[in-house]
Amino acid sequence: MSMNGKRIIIVTGGTLGDWALGDIQSDDILVGSDRGALYLIQHGYKPDIAMGDFDSVTEDELELIRASSHTFVDCDPIFKDLTDTEMAFNWALAQQPAHITILGAIGTRFDHSLANVHLLRKGLEQGISCSIVDANNQIIVIQQSTSITRGDYTHISLLPLSMEVTGITLHGFQYPLHNATLQIGQSLGISNVLAASQGMIELETGLLLVIQSKD
Incomplete structure (x- = not known):
């Protein structure tokens, strides 16, 4: 599947709600990052790719994610240097899409939220339009x-x-x-x-x- 000209939506494990469903369009490429993949599946979407260490889901939920995603990529939660969101973002950048939107990037962990905002700089450096969207905010650089x-x-x-x-x-x-x-x-x-x-x-x-x- 060619990503050129398409949007990539990354759904990650921060604060999510019904508001997020309104940002998803029928021809978007859907990336489920860790628990974000479960969110997509529970709301009737089949992730094009699910990736992460999946340390925030149960074994049963992990098997559901594995069975319900077109592509499944997991990694050891200890021997990794990147957050799940950055892993998904790097993959999305490599596809050279028209735009990347991250949903669930803002949550109760301020360190993760701030790190996710910093990812927007990486997108800007590669010339790819990127945004973070939550229930009340849209963030770009x-x-x-x-x-x-x-x-x-x-x-x-x-x-x-x-x-x-x-x-x-x-x-x-x-x-x-x-x-x-x-x-x-x-x-x-x-x-x-x-x-x-x-x-x-x-x-x-x-x-x-x-x-x-x-x-």
Whole structure:
């Protein structure tokens, strides 16, 4: 199956709910990472590939995942260097898809949540559009001027992922910035609002997290 031009949806083991089902389209390539594979199967989907150490499922659930996935890849939970989500993300990047969305990337483990956000930088470096989506947020990383659509989100926050981001100019936002610099540790870019249905973020250098949120 060719992945070119297709979206890859990675469902991993963070916080999931019915909201996640709305992000899945019929022609998406579905990757179940650890317990995320079980979520897909329990909701009537057959993962194109299930991968991970599967240390968060029972033996019976593991057998269900193995039997219900097109491809099954497991690994030793002790002798591995990557999280299950990063393993799945690396596989997805290698397929050169049109876009990668990670569902279940945010959860109760802040270390895993933050590490998953950092994966977006790896996608950006390889020129592949990537996002993290949960019930209330959509997260991307940009390093060049980007158009933003409001959609269902009420707020938009800008946080530097590099030590600083320079030359930030906002168009179509309630609180404008012109040739601004954001440094790690500043909250200047939190909780802005799009004044219209679409806005533009311009920047000169650095990596900028763009987080669209709704309460």
